[in-house]
Amino acid sequence: MKGMSPYAARSAPFEMTGGHVRLEGREVLRGIDLTVAPGDVLAVTGPNGAGKSTLVKALLGLIPLAAGRTAIFGAAPARFRDWQRIGYVPQRLPMGGGVPSTVREVVASGRVARQSRWRPASAADRAAVDAALEAVGLADRARDSAHLLSGGQQQRVLIARALAGEPDVFVMDEPTAGVDAASQAALAQTLRELAVAGRTVVLVTHEMGPLEPLITRNVVLDHGRIAHDSAPSKESRTVA
């Protein structure tokens, strides 16, 4: 594995300063100052349309900023290369008429950023996929078609795909929305293990439910601004 530069090791997973996002002429994020520190288990909450999904996409560089700047481990998103350090769990499995994938294939796709090109999956790859399936309680569904699972189980597949990549940072957009109780419990257990292992988690959620005891920090968005931050970073505190 590539050595990590001392600079990258010290950098915050995400650091946004004065972040503005405009979509179709509307200012969706307005002046966001947010440093996510290593080991934060951060819940981003707030009313519908507050800008929560937009914020995580902007942190990941999936949506450009109209003003301000943002960095991933100290690098502008366009220059960031260590994508295997980031696991992103989107809101839902992309559906459609493509080739049906088994649960195992979808989860194994989470290893792509780590694999050497043209080489078959290694024992380490297979072990990581097995561990991820086990962690979300889907080991017995590995050969099933992912699209035939329930919404909650599909969400678990996406979480397992991120886990399989063994990233330092997990970004999850509404992982509990419309999800059955068993899947919520599986997610809480997974989050607990990530938190204990010192991983950084950014979680968009409407309600924290069983995840609440695991959350170390809550950022409340309202109309595109941070209305409340339960534990602002030292940098923001000294600036404020």
Ligand SMILES: Nc1ncnc2c1ncn2[C@@H]1O[C@H](COP(=O)(O)OP(=O)(O)OP(=O)(O)O)[C@@H](O)[C@H]1O
């Ligand atoms: N592609 C887009 N083009 C124009 N406006 C958008 C786009 N995506 C989101 N918006 C608008 O930006 C605002 C913030 O949306 P966003 O999805 O980030 O909110 P949210 O807090 O995640 O909401 P929810 O809890 O409903 O998922 C909303 O008013 C939404 O309508």
